[in-house]
Amino acid sequence: MSASSELEIAGRVVELVRRLAGPDAQAEAVVTRTDLALTRFANSFIHQNVAESGVTVRLRVHVDGRTASGGGSLVDPDGLRALVERTLTAARLCPVDPAWPGLTAPSPVPPGTAPDEATGHADPDERAARVRAFVDAAEGLETAGFCRTSYRSGAFANSAGHSAQGRSAEAAMDGIARTGGSDGVARLCADRLADLDGAVLGARAAAKARAAADPVELPPGRYEVVLEPAAVADLLQNLAWYGFNGKRYAERQSFAELGAAQFDPAVSLVDDPLHSSTLPYDLEGTGRGPLTLVDAGVTRAVVHDRRSGAQAGTGSTGHGMPGAATFGPIPHNLRLLPAPTGDGATDGATHAGTRGNDPTDRLPAVAGGVTGAVADPDTAELVAGMERGLLVSDFWYTRVLDPKSLVITGLTRNGVWLVEDGVPTRAVRDFRFTESYPRALGPGAVRGLGRRSVRQPDRMDGSWWDAPPLRLAAWNFTGGASG
Template sequence: MSGTPVPAGDTELDVAGRVVDLVARLAGPAAQAEVTVTRAESALTRFANSAIHQNVAASSVDVRLRVHLAGRTAAGSGNAVTTDGLRTLVERVLAAARFTPPDPAWPGLAPAAPVAPSPGWDPATAHAGPDQRAALVRAFVDAAGGLVTAGYCRTGYRVAAFANSAGHFAQGQAADAAMDGIARADGADGTARQHVDRVADLDGTDLGRRAAAKARAAAQPVELSPGRYPVVLEPPAVADLLSNLAWYGFNGRRYAERQSFAVPGTAQFDRAVTLVDDPLAASGLPFDLEGTPSRALTLVDAGTTSAVVHDRRSAAELGVASTGHAWAGSATFGPIPRNLRLAPAGTAGAADPTGVFVAGGHGVGGPAVDGAIGDPDTAALVSRMERGLLVSDLWYTRVLDPLSLVVTGLTRNGLWLVEDGRVTRAVRDLRFTESYPRALAPGAVLELGRRAVRLPDRADGAWWAAPSLRLASWNFTGGASG
């Protein structure tokens, strides 16, 4: 949009403050306003058939405004930070507020409060160029040893500022990098992925070697009858558990609507399970979309559910305080923990910042399956399983019953039979139907790995940190076709 530019040198915080002032001038002091201004740059290098086929970069500014006026609430967003563009946004949101239904559950604005500084960010990651990403892709492809490969490498950063008419201001910044790749051998796939704060910590060679080893180990799979089997879930599979627990279990809106399994104060999980959401651990901003300061929040403490997450609206409904989990989708989906980690065995739960595994070389089943186990941590869990399945990844998971969190889905990118603590053969993918809380219930968790690996989510700033996990039982209900 054309128009008078904002003063040169204005920061995101300056822009947010100008919007709050503009709402007051146009609607009067009774109007309540909150504004988040986010500037983001992201770059993505995609490869397929072992060659880069797309290199894209995007730069954006997003101004999100929510106002409460005369008992009604409206929100809108725009990307024009000129004087005219900001005025148009404010006028549009104020006009919408006149036609929206009354909002008796309006929770009010976040009061002024101190906000922690952003975790240290790496300028080299924020401004990484296509040559750096291309070098990582080349390392991945070369390490795959001639197998067909595909995937992506991405880098980027976000700078955000918040202001509201209650006098609360906050600002922060975050940068991250991720790589996710696949290798294929004789129709079998192997994958490896990594999420880091510093692009220098991405290891394309290790990721490519690991993906290729898994692909080779997954060749010529055998059929296995459905049923309940003990399992070792590798970190990518555990990440799916964390994602669904976050969306459907620890979601404050679902909890308020009695659509969540969570019962705070109850030992719903095995004592080995401690779940912590920590936006400031890595790649997170120090405040949420409503300006509430971010902090580490323990959701499950040694098996006992201790909390669910809230934005201001779900918190007000239950008479508690917001935990700082408002995000762009919380008005529709509810507040969710987006930086959830399962604390590994014998630690305070810190995630490995590199997530680097050593592929193969564990002597677990001969050349055909040497690459099935991606790291010594997983190998240790496998060695103590008499008979069961090693699961690399879960995908296409869908919730059948939100209240008990029964999920159905498929194994993916490698499934192997374990006998007497050794991986013996690849198995064709299976469908499963399992209650995630029940799979993690008291007595069901036999062992956790000693290192949590941070894995990228599809959403900016979201990640899951998970160790490998040995469970007493997992319910496989059919083949991949049904």
């Protein structure tokens, strides 16, 4: 199915609504073809290779002041007519919708980034080759993870005469290497499968796993930290879902205060879907593009779909999505901009601050440090500037305790190391933490950013989090391995 045929199907759905409900009915249709493929491995061998290809049709109608949505996967005439009929029936049973924002008017939609066709149509052997390289590079350590590819082509049409179409492709790899009692992780998301080097990722995961062996336990407390991109991705995801969500902002459930310097001047956050190969329009047909949410520490915007944008008086920012009416619109392609080229990864004049409340006495140092704990030069430079603190690879199982201040609790995983005089000296057992993410990134709290971002995959293709490593003045660890 080509993009032109998807546009044709969307137009047929809109015309069916007009014929069955009359010329005053408002309708919008989104047709998307998706090709997803996943190669999964565990115990250092591939145990699952799956692929699916399908077409989805989403329809939203507004009839006699009432709104309803429906979806289906049958694109023959009978299937499309059944979708329209049941959605119209649902609309007649719905309460009146006084906040209906209307349809997207005809407007330009950016062309988006041309997708890599080779990625979209990669075969299992190509993914398996990267898995094999990952496993071989781990040199005998047990490995597990996945390599996935996706391809989407789609179109939008509504009864106001607006239409849009686009295509996208993505590849991602996420794997761990494991010793008897420690893990190391490596993740990467890219527009092209060719940009995923399984050997590089496998070697990195294995080096981190070996460096995390024989950890010591440290007491809870506030430690200065360097967070690697995998951990920073968790910050971005929670900031996106709970902070820059226009519906939560309108309900006063978000920390965001537009125009306020809520973050350190080193922090600039941009939702930038077209930084990668992504469909250039949202579920409502609004064109997508970069939106600055935080500029040099100052909160500038939250994201909106048409409904929340109309209520805020600002209009949509291109963030219409399934479930937005309930949970709210969310930025799914958030970038923490790295340090400008030529700037130091750490800058004592810009990021000066006091050391965190050190809860430990100095442990005997390991000569030469822990080889393999630091994954890249950016992280190494941030670590080198830290007198005493922790290097953290990854967060997981994070849950919101207070959405307004965005206090999060969660666990570290895949490697934590004590840093002394700029050198990782000991692997450390995992911590539980409880921290307000905006406060941890607040004025004076950011002591350094890496110069190069690493795009981290989300659970769903099309979403990703792009960040450099990050050095923070303090992070609140509230429990150790013993409780």
